[in-house]
Structures are given as structure tokens and as C-alpha cells.
Amino acid sequence: MKKTKLLTAGIVALSAVSAVSAGAYAADVVDFEDGKYSFVSMKTDDGGDPSNLSVVDFGGSKQLKVDVTDCANVPKVYFDLNSMLNADDFEKVKVIEMDVTFESKDGVTAPGWAGGAIGTQGGEAKTPAWAQTAWECGEYDKAVSDPITIQRKFLLYSERLVNGTEGTHMILMRWGSEVDYNMYVDNIKFLDADGKAIPLELKASAAPVQTTAAPEETAEPEPEDIPEETEAPAETEAVPEETEAPETVSEPEETNPESDNETTSSTTGNLSAFAAASAVVLSGYAVAMTRRKRK
Numbered sequence: 352m353k354k355t356k357l358l359t360a361g362i363v364a365l366s367a368v369s370a371v372s373a374g375a376y377a378a379d380v381v382d383f384e385d386g387k388y389s390f391v392s393m394k395t396d397d398g399g400d401p402s403n404l405s406v407v408d409f410g411g412s413k414q415l416k417v418d419v420t421d422c423a424n425v426p427k428v429y430f431d432l433n434s435m436l437n438a439d440d441f442e443k444v445k446v447i448e449m450d451v452t453f454e455s456k457d458g459v460t461a462p463g464w465a466g467g468a469i470g471t472q473g474g475e476a477k478t479p480a481w482a483q484t485a486w487e488c489g490e491y492d493k494a495v496s497d498p499i500t501i502q503r504k505f506l507l508y509s510e511r512l513v514n515g516t517e518g519t520h521m522i523l524m525r526w527g528s529e530v531d532y533n534m535y536v537d538n539i540k541f542l543d544a545d546g547k548a549i550p551l552e553l554k555a556s557a558a559p560v561q562t563t564a565a566p567e568e569t570a571e572p573e574p575e576d577i578p579e580e581t582e583a584p585a586e587t588e589a590v591p592e593e594t595e596a597p598e599t600v601s602e603p604e605e606t607n608p609e610s611d612n613e614t615t616s617s618t619t620g621n622l623s624a625f626a627a628a629s630a631v632v633l634s635g636y637a638v639a640m641t642r643r644k645r646k
Contacts, residue, residue: 398424
């Protein structure tokens with residue numbers, strides 16, 4: 352009985368240790384095993400590819416799948432750090448690392464060369480300013496690449512994250528490709544100066560609204576507004592039609608000659624009347640003179 356109790360106690364103790372280890376691992380790495388990724392979105396408001404995000408089973412575990420819609424574009428995977436880290440732990444971050452894998456969509460063609468960058472930036476205060484670390488995976492010769500760990504290193508003091516800065520984010524980018532592909536992301540860690548993983552504080556994020564939906568909503572009215580504003584010239588084009596008034600002005604000009612004709616004919620009539628009157632006067636004078644001579 353004692354041996355049975357001891358064996359049972361040992362199993363319980365080992366289970367407790369395993370549970371603690373698993374909990375600790377899950378607390379300092381983003382492995383997507385819970386299927387949640389609300390702190391991730393695609394940044395498309397500056398030309399980034401509108402890739403589709405999901406969590407799928409891949410390579411023996413759950414991973415974040417980035418389904419790139421146009422391989423020639425750059426997918427910009429946006430991570431809201433305020434929804435991943437404790438606000439007081441930003442300044443402890445010296446390295447960010449993650450695993451990436453590439454898969455050609457046709458399942459046959461090799462993804463080819465893969466490279467890109469991981470960048471970080473503060474929020475509204477832009478503190479720190481944008482800075483990035485380039486990464487390169489080399490040339491792949493099979494349809495699914497081997498996973499590779501890439502990093503963002505904070506080498507300069509001016510690049511460091513600042514505690515409590517709202518809107519602080521990280522962006523994972525892969526440069527354009529000639530092969531349609533999917534990118535998988537897993538095991539994201541934030542390491543301190545000693546290389547130890549910093550505990551995470553994952554929570555829901557508004558990042559998808561801020562980085563994806565908002566630009567699309569603001570982009571739609573702009574093309575509609577532009578034609579309305581440019582319709583103004585159409586109104587100004589009507590102005591020349593209104594300035595055709597000179598044609599109406601010319602009508603009075605045509606009446607001037609008519610009035611001249613009228614005054615000319617009336618004057619001529621007056622002269623004729625005056626001549627007739629003069630003739631009558633002279634005729635009367637002649638008759639009077641004849642009468643005197645007769646007397």
C-alpha cells in the first residue's frame with residue numbers, strides 16, 4: 352500500500368511539473384496553439400498585400416498562416432505589441448525572434464529565394480521611430496521550405512521600445528516573389544539582454560480595425576469624391592455659353608441703322624415741306640407784285 356501511495360504521489364508530482372513547464376512555455380512564447388490571433392492583422396493602407404490570415408495545423412503544430420494574394424507584393428504582417436507584452440516590459444526587449452516557413456501554393460514549384468525584414472515603431476508619439484532588421488532565408492529547392500528562425504535585433508539605443516507607448520507595433524515583411532506562396536509564422540519570442548524570454552500578456556486587440564478595415568473604408572469615398580469635385584469645371588464650361596450674350600448685344604447695334612434711316616427720311620420730309628412752303632410764299636409775292644403793276 353505504501354509503495355502504491357508513493358507511486359501515485361510521484362505521478363501526481365510529475366504531472367504537476369509537466370503542467371507548470373507547459374504553462375511557463377505557453378506564457379513566454381506565441382505558439383498559436385490556442386488558435387487565437389486577434390493581435391495580428393495585415394497592414395494594407397500603404398500598398399501592403401491584403402493577405403488572408405488564419406491559424407492552421409502545419410508542420411505538426413498550429414501556426415499562423417499568411418495566404419499571400421499577390422506574390423509580387425510585400426505582405427506586411429502587423430503585430431500589436433500592446434496586446435502581446437506588458438506595458439512595463441517594452442524596454443527589456445533586446446531581440447524579437449520567430450520561425451517562418453514558406454510553401455508554394457501549387458505544391459510543386461520551389462518558393463525560391465526568400466528575404467525581408469522585421470521592423471518596429473512606436474505609436475502616435477513615433478517613439479521609437481521606424482527601424483528594421485533584414486533577414487534572409489536563402490534559396491529553396493523544394494515546395495515546402497524548412498522552418499528558419501529570423502530575428503529583429505535592437506542594436507541602437509534610439510531604436511529601443513519605450514514602456515507604455517500606445518500603438519507600438521511590429522511588422523513582418525517578405526519581399527516580392529515570382530512564385531505564389533503561403534508563409535507560416537510560429538514561436539514568437541521577446542528576449543531580454545540575457546537571452547531569456549520575457550513573459551507575455553496576450554489579449555484581444557483592435558489592430559485589425561486600425562490597420563485593415565479603416566484604410567479600406569477611407570479609400571472607397573476618395574475615388575467617389577474626386578469626380579464630384581472635378582465636376583466643377585463642367586459648370587465653368589457653361590460660362591462661355593452665358594458669355595454668348597454679345598449676340599443679343601448685336602441686336603441693338605442692328606437697330607441703330609434703322610433709327611438712322613428713320614431720322615434721315617424724316618429730315619428729308621421736313622426739307623420738302625419747307626421747299627413747298629417757300630414756293631407758296633414766292634408765288635403769293637409774285638401775285639401781289641402783278642396786282643400793283645396793274646394799278
